[in-house]
Every structure is written in structure tokens, then in C-alpha cells.
Amino acid sequence: MRSRNLLISGCDPGLAVLAGRVADRWAGQRVCWVSASSAAALAILARGEAHVAGAHLFDEEAREFNVPFVRRALAGRPMVVVTFAHLEEGFAVAPGNPRRIRKAEDIARPGVRFVNREPGAGARRLLDRLLRMAKVPASAVKGYDRLLGGHLQVSQAVAMGAADVGVVARSAAVAHGLHFIPLSEERFDLVFPKEWSGDPRAARMVETLEGRAFRRELASLGGYDTRQSGHLVTELP
Incomplete structure (x- = not known):
């Protein structure tokens, strides 16, 4: 990895905003965003193949986001965790919500075609948690084993009519003109x-997260709370 480059792995579409803002402000600073699920991003960081990993993984036992997963994936290695943003996740469905999907139980109804994320994705963990709470077996969901590799890809599948519903960040649903639950x-x-x-490069990244221009642009995508962006977790x- 070249000294002027910043390589970030993660799944959230808002990382493109961070990449653009850093590159625009500091001449010669090239920021590359590699799309990867949260667990995959941490694994990429552990292998030394990226400078930064993005993650949104909820540990049900610890009742905490990300930190327990960082401890396990990068055991014993000194790490810094800062907040990118809080984001909304939910169901992306066609405009008007023709299938009348409101909650996890609804995606198990006959005829509803679901599209899932890969194991290790925050969206996949959220779905699995909601299905367990609703006592709905994964086998009852048509398309549970049909996997796509990112929020935007899932939203695109719904927008094209290849699926009725998937779990995404609100910004991905907005980008494809979909209804969001x-x-x-x-x-x-991060x-x-x-x-x-x-x-x-680290200082520039955090400074960008704390800046008004970045926060305004990210919030404009929909579904982001940027009040703690840049906060040391x-x-x-």
C-alpha cells in the first residue's frame, strides 16, 4: 500500500462520501473504498491488506456494537475505533410497498421473494436476530440462501424486480428510489x-469525519445521524 494512499474496506455506501471529501481536500491523497461485509473488512484489516475497516456488528451478549468483534478479529493488537455515523437499517421494498411488508414475519409469507447478505454482514446478523425474535425459521424465507455482496446490490435487485425485499441501509434504498421500512x-x-x-492520513480521515461539509453530504443521502462522527469509541x- 503506497504511502499516499488510504485503503478502506467496508460495506456502507457512505464510505464513498468520506473517500471523496478526503481526496478533494488534500491534493495527492488517494482514497480507495473496497466494498466488503463487516466481518470480511475486519479480516482484511487483520491481514494487513487495508489501512481501515468499517463495521456495524451488534454483539447480543455484550449488547455492544463492533468492539467485541474487533477484539476477536484482531486479538491482542492495539486498535483505535472511531464512529463513522449511526445509520438506519431496514427493509427495502418496491415503491408503495405492494407486498405490505412491515416486520420480519412478513418476509416468510408465501410468494415473497427475499434476497440476503452474506454471513458476516451486519444486515445478515440483524435479519437473523429479528427472525429468532419472531420465531421464524430461516428455511421459511424464500431466498434466504440467495446472497448478494452489498447494500447497493441488494437494493438494485429489488429495484429491478428480481426480489421483493432485502435488508439494507436507508441510503441504499433511497439511491434506488425504493420504499424503506x-x-x-x-x-x-472505523x-x-x-x-x-x-x-x-489517519488525522485527515478523522478531521473529515468531524467536518460540517462531510456531515451535511452524508446526511443528505438519507438515514444517517452524524452527531458522533469522528468520536473516539x-x-x-
């Missing part, structure tokens, strides 16, 4: 090695 607000964090804290271990 909110299910959860999740904290999307994770990077503590040893990298003194690197100018924790330093590990």
Missing part, C-alpha cells in the same frame, strides 16, 4: 491500528 439504528465504526494514529487493548 426501518428496523434498527446501528453504529458504523477501525485502524493504533500505531497508525500518528500518520497524517475506544482504544484497544
Whole structure:
């Protein structure tokens, strides 16, 4: 990874805004966003193939976002966790919601075609949690095993009529002109090695997160709460 580059892996479409804002403000600073599920992004970071990983994973036992997963994926390695934004996740459906989908039980109705995210995705974990709470077996959901690799891809499948519903960030539903049924607000964090804290690229990234221009643009996509963007969640271990 070249010294002027910043490579971020993660699934949220808002990462494109961060990439653009950093590149626009600092000449010669190239920011590359590689789409990956939250678990995959942490694994990429652990292998040293990215500078930063983005994640929104809820640990039901700890009742906490992301930090328990960072501890496990990067065990014993000093890490910094900062908030990117809080985001809304929910069902993306066709305009007008013709299938009248409101809650998890509804996607198991006959004739409803679902499209899922891969294991390790925050959206997949949210869906599985809601299905367990509703006592709906995954086998009852037509399309549970049909997997796509990102929020925008799932929204595109619904927009094209290839599926009736999928779980996405609100911004992805808005981008494709879909109706959105909110299910959860999740904290999307950025994770990077503590040893990298003194690197100018890290400082520029955090400064951008805290800036008004970034926050306005991100909020304009729909479904983002940016009041804690750039906030230090924790330093590990």
C-alpha cells in the first residue's frame, strides 16, 4: 500500500462520501473504498491488506456494537475505533410497498421473494436476530440462501424486480428510489491500528469525519445521524 494512499474496506455506501471529501481536500491523497461485509473488512484489516475497516456488528451478549468483534478479529493488537455515523437499517421494498411488508414475519409469507447478505454482514446478523425474535425459521424465507455482496446490490435487485425485499441501509434504498421500512439504528465504526494514529492520513480521515461539509453530504443521502462522527469509541487493548 503506497504511502499516499488510504485503503478502506467496508460495506456502507457512505464510505464513498468520506473517500471523496478526503481526496478533494488534500491534493495527492488517494482514497480507495473496497466494498466488503463487516466481518470480511475486519479480516482484511487483520491481514494487513487495508489501512481501515468499517463495521456495524451488534454483539447480543455484550449488547455492544463492533468492539467485541474487533477484539476477536484482531486479538491482542492495539486498535483505535472511531464512529463513522449511526445509520438506519431496514427493509427495502418496491415503491408503495405492494407486498405490505412491515416486520420480519412478513418476509416468510408465501410468494415473497427475499434476497440476503452474506454471513458476516451486519444486515445478515440483524435479519437473523429479528427472525429468532419472531420465531421464524430461516428455511421459511424464500431466498434466504440467495446472497448478494452489498447494500447497493441488494437494493438494485429489488429495484429491478428480481426480489421483493432485502435488508439494507436507508441510503441504499433511497439511491434506488425504493420504499424503506426501518428496523434498527446501528453504529458504523472505523477501525485502524493504533500505531497508525500518528500518520497524517489517519488525522485527515478523522478531521473529515468531524467536518460540517462531510456531515451535511452524508446526511443528505438519507438515514444517517452524524452527531458522533469522528468520536473516539475506544482504544484497544
